[in-house]
Amino acid sequence: MTDGDVYITAEMRSVIGVPFRETVSYPVAASDIRRWAIAVYYPEVPPRLYWDAAYAAATAYGGIVAPEDFNPFAWATAEPELAPRAEGFDWDYTETRLGVKGPGLKTNLNAGSQTRYGPRIRPGDVIRSTSRVHSYTEKQGRMGTMLLTVVRSTWVNQHGETVKETDQTSIRY
Amino acid sequence: MTTFTVGDALPPFTRDSGFAYWNRYAAVNDEFIPIHMEDDAGRAAGYPTAFGMGNLTWAYLHVALHQWFGEDARVAAVGAQFRSAVTRGKRVVISGQVTGVRPAPGDDACDEVDLALRAEDQDGTLLAPGTATVVVRR
Numbered sequence: 001m002t003d004g005d006v007y008i009t010a011e012m013r014s015v016i017g018v019p020f021r022e023t024v025s026y027p028v029a030a031s032d033i034r035r036w037a038i039a040v041y042y043p044e045v046p047p048r049l050y051w052d053a054a055y056a057a058a059t060a061y062g063g064i065v066a067p068e069d070f071n072p073f074a075w076a077t078a079e080p081e082l083a084p085r086a087e088g089f090d091w092d093y094t095e096t097r098l099g100v101k102g103p104g105l106k107t108n109l110n111a112g113s114q115t116r117y118g119p120r121i122r123p124g125d126v127i128r129s130t131s132r133v134h135s136y137t138e139k140q141g142r143m144g145t146m147l148l149t150v151v152r153s154t155w156v157n158q159h160g161e162t163v164k165e166t167d168q169t170s171i172r173y
Numbered sequence: 174m175t176t177f178t179v180g181d182a183l184p185p186f187t188r189d190s191g192f193a194y195w196n197r198y199a200a201v202n203d204e205f206i207p208i209h210m211e212d213d214a215g216r217a218a219g220y221p222t223a224f225g226m227g228n229l230t231w232a233y234l235h236v237a238l239h240q241w242f243g244e245d246a247r248v249a250a251v252g253a254q255f256r257s258a259v260t261r262g263k264r265v266v267i268s269g270q271v272t273g274v275r276p277a278p279g280d281d282a283c284d285e286v287d288l289a290l291r292a293e294d295q296d297g298t299l300l301a302p303g304t305a306t307v308v309v310r311r
Contacts, residue, residue: 039198040232041236067236107208114251
């Protein structure tokens with residue numbers, strides 16, 4: 001812990017940059033993409049690029065692609081495989097995975113992301129994600145001292161291409 | 174084919190909000206978190222109601238980019254900070270302004286267009302400032 005830090009410990013700083021989660025998706029299904037597009041375009045009909053194979057084949061993409069924000073890891077992953085789910089949420093998940101003590105805070109919010117995109121995700125793709133803590137910082141907010149954690153995740157497809165690298169910031173308080 | 178110039182303002186993209194939107198998103202992203210499903214949980218977190226997922230506002234930024242630049246546009250980068258919650262009944266209004274245009278490296282037919290993005294509610298309260306870079310054919 002450095003001067004003034006309330007939640008960030010030396011133990012937490014020691015695991016910055018260490019991978020804490022590696023995940024492999026199941027092969028992306030066209031129905032995964034179709035349902036995702038329906039949800040994010042609701043109440044509009046999503047573009048045919050996301051659900052009409054014949055239409056998509058005639059575009060510059062040559063076939064259906066996923067919206068850039070598509071998440072191939074929702075619900076279940078090939079690695080790790082399905083496991084029983086806890087009812088609550090462990091907001092110290094990152095630190096727990098890294099074998100260090102987390103701050104034990106009760107609220108976790110998504111504060112934003114910075115993302116760079118590569119090739120689009122397509123049906124049949126298998127995506128591997130590797131995540132590590134990029135930084136810990138603290139700031140004062142209306143709910144008191146808040147812990148900001150930036151997690152960098154890199155997604156690589158079965159061809160070795162980086163389809164996405166994102167720095168996602170969470171706020172815990 | 175369209176060319177873009179620094180200062181160009183793009184037409185607002187809007188979405189209403191509420192459980193009909195959030196539940197659909199939860200269903201595809203497995204994001205069943207109480208603050209997005211129960212007003213009591215939203216209030217416990219310091220907000221007047223349940224509120225929408227930041228990931229959904231994030232998705233709307235991408236929908237807006239393709240509405241403005243077409244489905245062939247390549248979204249190279251997007252960034253956003255979630256400053257205020259999209260509580261129930263808010264309307265999300267996303268606007269964009271061109272901040273830079275340059276030839277795309279390695280592709281004489283395309284430009285890289287930089288954008289300042291702003292998601293706000295119907296009263297002008299800032300929800301999420303952002304940036305994006307999109308590769309578009311001239």
